[in-house]
Amino acid sequence: MLIRDFLHGKGIRYSVDLYTPEPAPMPVAGPELGAAVRAMLEDRGVGYHPQHALIGGSPGALKFDGRESVPADLVVTIPRHAPPPIVRAAGVANDAGWAPANPRTLATRDANIFAIGDCAFVPLPGTWKPNTPLVLPKAGVFAHAQALAVAGRIAARINGGRAPEFCGDGFCMLEAGEHLAGLAAGDFYAMPSPRLDLHKVGKTWHLSKVLFERWWLAGPGLRRNDYGAVMSTGAKLYGIDLSL
Numbered sequence: 001m002l003i004r005d006f007l008h009g010k011g012i013r014y015s016v017d018l019y020t021p022e023p024a025p026m027p028v029a030g031p032e033l034g035a036a037v038r039a040m041l042e043d044r045g046v047g048y049h050p051q052h053a054l055i056g057g058s059p060g061a062l063k064f065d066g067r068e069s070v071p072a073d074l075v076v077t078i079p080r081h082a083p084p085p086i087v088r089a090a091g092v093a094n095d096a097g098w099a100p101a102n103p104r105t106l107a108t109r110d111a112n113i114f115a116i117g118d119c120a121f122v123p124l125p126g127t128w129k130p131n132t133p134l135v136l137p138k139a140g141v142f143a144h145a146q147a148l149a150v151a152g153r154i155a156a157r158i159n160g161g162r163a164p165e166f167c168g169d170g171f172c173m174l175e176a177g178e179h180l181a182g183l184a185a186g187d188f189y190a191m192p193s194p195r196l197d198l199h200k201v202g203k204t205w206h207l208s209k210v211l212f213e214r215w216w217l218a219g220p221g222l223r224r225n226d227y228g229a230v231m232s233t234g235a236k237l238y239g240i241d242l243s244l
Contacts, residue, residue: 001044003076005177017047019064024050026172026184028124028134029196033184036198040176081138087119094121103136103189104165106150114150117143124168126193136188141170145243169241173209174201181205185240199238208234215244 007014018041025037025048041048053065054077061069083097092099092108092115099108099115101122106114115121122136136142149166156163168189174182183205186196199205208231215227228244235242 001041001046001177002175004044004046008177015047016045017049017070019049019052019054019062019070021053022050026137027128028137028188028194029184030128030193033196033198037174040174040182040201044177081118083119087115096121103168105153105163106146106166114153116146116150120146124194125189126191128193134194136168137170137172139170139172141172145170148243167241171240171242173205173212175206175209176201179203179206181209183208183240185238 004014004016007016024031024034025041026034038048052067054062055065056063057072057075060071060073062072062075063069083093083099087093087099088097090099090108090110090113092110092113094100098121099113099119101108101115101120103122103125106116106120106122108115118138120136124134124136127134146166149164152164155161167187169185169187171183171185174184176182180201180203182201183199184196185199186194188194188196211227211231215224215231218224218227232242232244
């Protein structure tokens, strides 16, 4: 949607299509939210093509597994996601190379090693379909909250006191272009399936994303504290769990 907005703003004739190996947008969030995201794409004239696994390409064309080649003038891709070698070297990796972690404590098979962020394989208790387990998405908002939880657990080991747990709450801002964005937020550990709400697309969430990015990039000091205070207040008003 951002690419479509950029081309539209430059007055360039375009046709934008999204190809993904996933069966639906944000599959871990469930069919209702996935349908809402798909509607956002359709409303903006972005073609959506699920279950397209990219296997290669040549000048002017993309090749998908088991499907016909697709012509393309400009291709924007996400590189293959792979775990770092240190996970295997530490002896805590599964067959795919990721580190299975306890959903609450984030401890691996070695009690002295924790896994957070993209290297962690965190199973979710709920599911949308029988015999189809879900895994916590690899997103920065989770890595941030996990880091706080693990730091607290390590501190509790040293100093005593209550060891915090990772609660599984999270959110994702969906940029729609035209300075608009939506927000999906909720409890990924809910049963019998993750419980998320998609907040209406508007300028509020775009501005919130900009503010969040400025908070991340600001060094320690009054400006960062001010950004954090504004975000915390807004999150409380909308009932969103925000860890800073």
